[in-house]
Amino acid sequence: MPRPIQATIHTDALRHNLERARQAAPDARVWAIVKANAYGHGIERVFEGFRGADGFALLDLEEARRVRALGWRGPILLLEGVFELRDLELCSRLDLWHTVHCDEQIDMLATHKTNVPHRVFLKMNSGMNRLGFTPQRYRAAWTRLNALPQVDEISLMTHFSDADGPKGVATQMAVFAEVTRDLPGERSLSNSAATLRHNVTATDASSHPDTQVASDWVRPGIALYGSAPDFPQHSATHWSLQPGMTLATKIIATQDLATGAMVGYGSTFVAERPMRIGVLACGYADGYPRACSTGTPVLVNGVRTRMVGRVSMDMITVDLTPVPGAGFCSEATLWGRAANGVVLDIDEVAQCAGTVGYELMCALAARVPVVVAE
Numbered sequence: 001m002p003r004p005i006q007a008t009i010h011t012d013a014l015r016h017n018l019e020r021a022r023q024a025a026p027d028a029r030v031w032a033i034v035k036a037n038a039y040g041h042g043i044e045r046v047f048e049g050f051r052g053a054d055g056f057a058l059l060d061l062e063e064a065r066r067v068r069a070l071g072w073r074g075p076i077l078l079l080e081g082v083f084e085l086r087d088l089e090l091c092s093r094l095d096l097w098h099t100v101h102c103d104e105q106i107d108m109l110a111t112h113k114t115n116v117p118h119r120v121f122l123k124m125n126s127g128m129n130r131l132g133f134t135p136q137r138y139r140a141a142w143t144r145l146n147a148l149p150q151v152d153e154i155s156l157m158t159h160f161s162d163a164d165g166p167k168g169v170a171t172q173m174a175v176f177a178e179v180t181r182d183l184p185g186e187r188s189l190s191n192s193a194a195t196l197r198h199n200v201t202a203t204d205a206s207s208h209p210d211t212q213v214a215s216d217w218v219r220p221g222i223a224l225y226g227s228a229p230d231f232p233q234h235s236a237t238h239w240s241l242q243p244g245m246t247l248a249t250k251i252i253a254t255q256d257l258a259t260g261a262m263v264g265y266g267s268t269f270v271a272e273r274p275m276r277i278g279v280l281a282c283g284y285a286d287g288y289p290r291a292c293s294t295g296t297p298v299l300v301n302g303v304r305t306r307m308v309g310r311v312s313m314d315m316i317t318v319d320l321t322p323v324p325g326a327g328f329c330s331e332a333t334l335w336g337r338a339a340n341g342v343v344l345d346i347d348e349v350a351q352c353a354g355t356v357g358y359e360l361m362c363a364l365a366a367r368v369p370v371v372v373a374e
């Protein structure tokens with residue numbers, strides 16, 4: 001028998017979360033962001049759940065090819081655009097839309113030979129200082145692109161640095177609105193946090209024309225997978241999101257500890273009273289963060305308990321005090337939904353590791369078998 005660890009992808013939850021994004025931005029079309037192999041879930045495994053999206057957005061040409069191989073004929077957007085001239089040929093062949101964020105990408109387009117002009121998303125660096133043309137240089141880039149026979153429609157896009165926090169989106173939104181005011185084309189601004197926290201309907205936008213930019217395309221990623229973009233301020237439950245992935249395993253051994261007994265490498269946990277612990281088949285080689293330690297929540301038989309001691313490569317240890325009936329082969333849920341329906345948010349586990357749900361999803365190890373549930 002293989003080790004009992006398994007990840008489950010919940011197609012119904014993915015579909016539900018996509019619907020939530022639509023409700024939050026009812027006037028917009030929705031890109032399902034599936035970069036990084038669908039945030040670690042697997043592009044092929046999430047496709048069914050997200051096929052109701054208006055398009056798929058990602059970074060990697062190979063991943064774009066995989067989406068086309070699934071039979072998707074709708075829009076696919078490359079969020080970082082192309083990296084070399086050759087990539088443009090694949091864009092032509094696979095009918096990919098691509099971001100243009102720097103002069104070098106315009107240079108490549110200008111030398112690209114194609115019969116079918118490309119749909120591009122011109123990216124503005126509205127303050128994050130990662131990708132995009134500065135507000136001062138944005139319109140010149142638009143004019144240059146617009147003159148190229150290789151270019152069809154130009155859409156306008158930017159990305160928020162603080163949509164999940166107190167700084168919010170107002171400053172970047174104002175910059176974007178000001179610079180793009182009279183430019184034609186569709187707009188795309190919002191990631192998950194902006195879509196859920198700062199959504200602007202077309203009606204709002206017309207009543208606050210100076211600060212608001214109606215969005216034609218939203219770009220939710222993390223929310224589609226059931227993690228709250230602004231945890232711990234809000235939880236996934238607050239946003240009515242459901243976990244897209246469950247990571248579950250079983251108890252493979254138990255130990256009865258006397259007062260003073262220690263657990264695991266470094267003996268970091270010391271029993272303060274007699275207690276029973278369970279050993280779970282899950283460790284950092286499965287993608288469970290080693291930064292977690294005593295106190296990280298875990299579900300055993302759907303009952304909340306805590307990790308004790310350190311995470312090892314292949315095992316963790318949990319306190320069985322709240323679940324006296326648990327023993328060899330009992331179900332344990334590291335994140336996601338237990339068999340009894342109780343949910344442990346991936347965001348809570350991530351917080352214990354000093355990171356975010358995104359990183360845990362993406363780090364699911366290749367050795368963990370994954371099944372897709374309806």
Ligand SMILES: *Cc1c(COP(=O)(O)O)cnc(C)c1O
Pocket residue numbers: 033035079159190191192193219220221222223229
């Ligand atoms: C990853 C990404 C998103 C999605 O961000 P989430 O926080 O996961 O919603 C949106 N836009 C761009 C440009 C991205 O790279």
